[in-house]
Amino acid sequence: MSAPSVDSVGVSTDTPTGAPASSGGAGYTRFVLRRVVASVITLFGITIVSFGISVLVPVRAETVNLSQQALANPEVVAAFREKFGLDLPIWEQYLRYLGGLLHGDLGISQQTGNPVSTDLANYAPATLELVVYATLLSLVAGVAFGIIAAAMRNRWPDHLARLVSLIGVSVPTYWLALVGSTLLFRQLGWLPGSGRLDATMMPPPRATGFYTIDSLLAGQFDVFQSAVAHLILPAAILAISTLGMILRFTRSSVLDGLSTDAVKAAKVKGLPHRRVLMRYGVRMASSPIITVAALSFGFLLAATVYVEQIFSWGGMGQYAYRASTNLDLSAITGISVVVAVIFLLVNFLADLLASAFDPRIRLQ
Amino acid sequence: MTKTDVVAAVRQATTTELHRRHRRLPAWMRRPGTIFAFVVLAFWLLIIALPVLRPYDPLATVGPALAPPGPEFLFGTDALGRDNLSRTLAGATVSIPNGIAIVVAAATIGTTIGLIAGFFGGWVDEVLMRLADLVFAFPSIILAMAIAAALGPSIQNAVIAAAITWWPAYARAVRSIVLAMRESEFVLSNRLSGVGTFRSIVIDMLPAVLGSVLVLGMLDMGAAILFLAGLSFLGLGAVPPTPEWGSMISGAVQYFDEWWLAVAPGLAIVTVVLAFNLIGDALRDQLEPRLQEMTGEQE
Numbered sequence: 001m002s003a004p005s006v007d008s009v010g011v012s013t014d015t016p017t018g019a020p021a022s023s024g025g026a027g028y029t030r031f032v033l034r035r036v037v038a039s040v041i042t043l044f045g046i047t048i049v050s051f052g053i054s055v056l057v058p059v060r061a062e063t064v065n066l067s068q069q070a071l072a073n074p075e076v077v078a079a080f081r082e083k084f085g086l087d088l089p090i091w092e093q094y095l096r097y098l099g100g101l102l103h104g105d106l107g108i109s110q111q112t113g114n115p116v117s118t119d120l121a122n123y124a125p126a127t128l129e130l131v132v133y134a135t136l137l138s139l140v141a142g143v144a145f146g147i148i149a150a151a152m153r154n155r156w157p158d159h160l161a162r163l164v165s166l167i168g169v170s171v172p173t174y175w176l177a178l179v180g181s182t183l184l185f186r187q188l189g190w191l192p193g194s195g196r197l198d199a200t201m202m203p204p205p206r207a208t209g210f211y212t213i214d215s216l217l218a219g220q221f222d223v224f225q226s227a228v229a230h231l232i233l234p235a236a237i238l239a240i241s242t243l244g245m246i247l248r249f250t251r252s253s254v255l256d257g258l259s260t261d262a263v264k265a266a267k268v269k270g271l272p273h274r275r276v277l278m279r280y281g282v283r284m285a286s287s288p289i290i291t292v293a294a295l296s297f298g299f300l301l302a303a304t305v306y307v308e309q310i311f312s313w314g315g316m317g318q319y320a321y322r323a324s325t326n327l328d329l330s331a332i333t334g335i336s337v338v339v340a341v342i343f344l345l346v347n348f349l350a351d352l353l354a355s356a357f358d359p360r361i362r363l364q
Numbered sequence: 365m366t367k368t369d370v371v372a373a374v375r376q377a378t379t380t381e382l383h384r385r386h387r388r389l390p391a392w393m394r395r396p397g398t399i400f401a402f403v404v405l406a407f408w409l410l411i412i413a414l415p416v417l418r419p420y421d422p423l424a425t426v427g428p429a430l431a432p433p434g435p436e437f438l439f440g441t442d443a444l445g446r447d448n449l450s451r452t453l454a455g456a457t458v459s460i461p462n463g464i465a466i467v468v469a470a471a472t473i474g475t476t477i478g479l480i481a482g483f484f485g486g487w488v489d490e491v492l493m494r495l496a497d498l499v500f501a502f503p504s505i506i507l508a509m510a511i512a513a514a515l516g517p518s519i520q521n522a523v524i525a526a527a528i529t530w531w532p533a534y535a536r537a538v539r540s541i542v543l544a545m546r547e548s549e550f551v552l553s554n555r556l557s558g559v560g561t562f563r564s565i566v567i568d569m570l571p572a573v574l575g576s577v578l579v580l581g582m583l584d585m586g587a588a589i590l591f592l593a594g595l596s597f598l599g600l601g602a603v604p605p606t607p608e609w610g611s612m613i614s615g616a617v618q619y620f621d622e623w624w625l626a627v628a629p630g631l632a633i634v635t636v637v638l639a640f641n642l643i644g645d646a647l648r649d650q651l652e653p654r655l656q657e658m659t660g661e662q663e
Contacts, residue, residue, distance in 0.1 A: 045498040049507075056514045166645070170638040172590055174597050175613055175630040186620050302503035306594065310617060324509050325599035327517070336510040340502045 031355060039348050046340045050333045051097050055090070106337065107330030111322060116334035119319060124338075125209025126196060126315030127308070130238065131300045132210075133231055138239035138246055138300075139293050145243075146250025151277055153255065161251070165244025173241045174306035180237050181310055191233045194312040198226045234311045241303050242296035249292040250285055257284030287358035294350030298343040392650035401639035401646075408460060408636055411453050420447035422454035422607045430622050440624040442615070451607040452628040458608045460636065462523050463589035467581045469527035470588075474534025475577055479565050481535065482542025493539070496532035504529040505594060512600040519592075519608070522601035526591050530584070537580060538573045545572055579651050583644035586637035593633055609633050 070076045081087050088096070100106075106116035149161035185193025196211055197203060204214035204223050212231070215223035257263070258281045266276050305324075308317030316335060323331035392398060411417055419438070420426045425445040433440045439448040481492040499507065511525035545551060551568045559567070593610030595601040602608030609629035616625035 041494075042498065042501050045494070046501055049498060049502070050510070053510050053514045056511070166638070166641060170586060170590075170641050171634050172593060172597075172610070172613070172630070174594070175626065175633065178613065178617060178626050179630070182620055182623060182626075298503045302505040305505060305509070306597065320506075320509065321598060324513055327513055329510075329513055332510045332513045336502060336506045339506050343503060344501055 027359075028355070032352060035348060035351055039344055042344055043341065046337060046344070047098055047101060048094070050337045050340075051094050053336075054097075054329065054333050055093075101337070106334035109323070109331040109334075110328045111326050111331070116331050119331070120316060120334065120338055123314065123316045123319045126313055127301070127304055127317055129210040129212065130231065130234055130308070130313060130315060130317075131297065131304055133212075134235040134238035134300050134304075135242075135293065135297045137235055138242045138296060139289075141239065142243050142246025143250045143289060146247045147254055147277070147282060149247065149251045150254035150258070150281060158251075161247055165247045168240050168242075168244035171240075172306075173237065173303050174310060176240065177234070177237045177307045177310040180233055184233060192226075192230050193233065196227060196230050196313065197223065198230075201226055234307050234313060238300050238303055238307050242299055245299075246289075246292055246296055250289055253285035253288040254281040257281040260284070287354040290350050290354040290357065294346045297346050298339075301339050301343060390650060392646035395646055397642040398646045401642040404635050404639040405643075408456050408639075412457050412460060415454075415457075418447075418450040418453050420450040422446065422450040423605050430619070432622075433624050439628040440622065442612075442625055443619070448624060448628050451612060452609070452632050454607040455609045455612065455629060455632060456636070458519060458602055458606060459589050459593060459633070462519055462592055463585060465523050466526045466530065466588040466592060467584050469523065470530035470584070471534050471577050471581050473527060474531035475538050475570075475573065477531065478535040478538025479542055479569055479573070482539040483546065483561075483565055483569060485543075485546075489539070492535070496535050499529060499532045502529070505591070508591070508595060509598060509600060512595055517600050517603055519596075519602045519606070522592055522595040525595070525600075526588065530588075533584075534577060534580060537576055541573045541576060542569050545569070575651060579644070579648050582640070582647050585644060586640035589640070590633065590637055 070080075086093070104117045106120070108114070109116050109119055112119055145161050145164070149158040152158055181193045184191045192198070201223055204211060204218045204220050207214050207217050211227035212224060215221070215227055254277070258277070260280065263276060263280045266280060271279075304313075304315065304317035305320045306317070307313070308315050309321040312318070316339075320332065320335045322328070323335065393402075423446065426447050427437055427441045427445050429441065429443050429445045431437055431441040431445075437447055437449065439452065442448055442451070477492050477496070481489040508522075508525040508529045511528055512522050515521035515524065545568075551564065554568060555564055592601055593608070593613075596608045596610030597614045599611070599614065602611050604611065609632055612629040613626050616622070616629075619625050
């Protein structure tokens with residue numbers, strides 16, 4: 001027979017080199033199980049680290065928590081140490097701590113006097129709303145600019161993208177927030193600069209804790225508008241801090257996809273440039289992009305500590321800021337456990353999603 | 365070819381190579397970005413080396429409170445009447461050396477752990493790498509906040525907290541290089557000729573990983589300075605009255621109208637971090653083509 005025609009090569013390479021996207025079956029179940037086990041082990045590790053930090057404290061717990069007068073009375077000190085199990089062996093203290101965690105007990109915050117878990121339940125929705133929108137914003141912008149940069153490699157859009165990502169990683173987030181709020185809120189008055197809603201507005205009835213969703217559920221469109229207006233500036237500033245990472249990642253993944261033999265064949269076959277870019281470059285990049293999205297979500301969950309303070313957001317970040325400036329240790333370790341667990345969950349879901357797109361991940 | 369021929373050829377090859385290197389600076393140093401970065405860093409090193417360049421004592425009250433920028437105080441004064449310019453310049457002596465300390469500490473811990481994990485393999489590798497994964501499970505600022513708060517606020521403790529959260533990146537990179545070369549012939553031949561475990565790690569492995577560690581360290585410098593300033597912004601690093609950029613910006617938050625209080629330390633951070641990032645990027649492209657492939661950067 002003669003050599004295969006260009007067309008037959010084209011047919012065989014029309015799908016990118018990976019297996020079909022939705023190949024379920026026993027392999028996938030085993031992959032999921034393995035990831036579940038690994039996540040549970042990490043979860044234990046997280047509790048050990050956070051317990052370790054609270055043990056690390058050089059000052060004795062009673063000197064922080066008891067008054068001078070109470071400290072002078074050895075009976076009170078003994079009762080305090082008894083109550084919190086401070087004289088037990090270290091592993092028993094850890095088991096008590098773990099038991100507490102299972103019941104949602106993260107200790108008492110010294111600055112608010114409330115259980116840390118209660119405080120966090122109050123503050124978490126505000127932060128999650130901000131971080132979710134910031135992640136989406138930076139994902140959309142980063143992926144779009146990343147694809148453009150890859151498509152126009154080494155021309156001015158690529159250089160501009162490089163400059164933007166360089167500035168994104170070189171400017172402190174809190175400073176950008178301060179400058180942004182001074183310019184767009186104080187000087188120009190274009191955007192609101194503090195809180196989640198106008199001062200005159202009542203929060204919508206709580207369903208999800210996300211004002212943008214709750215207000216729509218309640219049909220309060222003025223509240224929705226206000227919530228969106230308040231989100232723009234802090235979400236945009238948070239988004240800038242991970243934009244560079246997502247942009248670079250997308251660019252290199254798309255370029256990787258474009259350097260495969262399948263792309264050469266597709267070009268030889270005469271597929272239009274746009275089609276090659278979207279079908280081979282972007283599709284090959286989809287699973288790394290999911291992974292980097294989860295990473296940037298975790299990064300923003302931490303960076304929000306810097307931004308919320310400046311916009312008086314009233315979320316976990318502001319709570320963490322106050323806890324750290326007041327050295328409220330149980331609040332800080334509580335926050336670190338909760339944030340690590342959220343991060344773990346997001347990474348877990350991203351892993352499942354990415355492996356659905358790219359079955360090769362399951363083999364690693 | 366006789367032996368002398370080979371020696372002569374090698375000698376000639378190396379001397380021409382040397383000549384070429386002498387004539388021209390390496391490519392990464394000739395980029396405009398790198399030149400800009402070196403100028404910026406030279407400026408800050410000069411500021412650190414010569415405290416006399418500060419117009420006033422950064423800790424003393426030298427004028428009225430919150431005076432706007434003017435001929436007497438180029439960047440105005442703060443709430444306590446201290447000169448903002450002098451404090452910003454003095455901030456470099458805190459941020460830059462401590463930023464370097466974070467990277468050196470993290471790189472030392474990470475390289476040691478990576479060498480051990482990669483060389484011994486088995487359960488040692490498993491335990492050490494699970495530990496690294498564990499640190500990665502926390503967003504780094506949050507973990508460092510908890511550690512710094514537990515140790516108590518001071519610049520040393522902030523450096524310790526940062527190093528504890530940063531070593532895993534180095535450990536992973538070093539481990540993967542060691543794994544790749546552990547079974548290579550020159551290592552095996554050294555082992556067979558009686559070179560001990562410790563010596564093999566030090567004379568065979570360490571030199572091979574140092575280049576990558578250096579590049580990673582340069583890439584991290586900017587981020588380390590940002591990280592430290594961030595901890596100080598949160599009240600967990602430098603304590604007042606130490607002039608430190610992050611804590612200066614933190615103090616400026618309540619003075620919206622006195623913009624100069626935040627602008628001066630902010631610009632200082634941005635210039636230094638930008639300079640380190642430019643040098644790090646250029647070095648990576650030059651020395652670590654593998655890293656370059658990973659990020660897809662091209663000249």
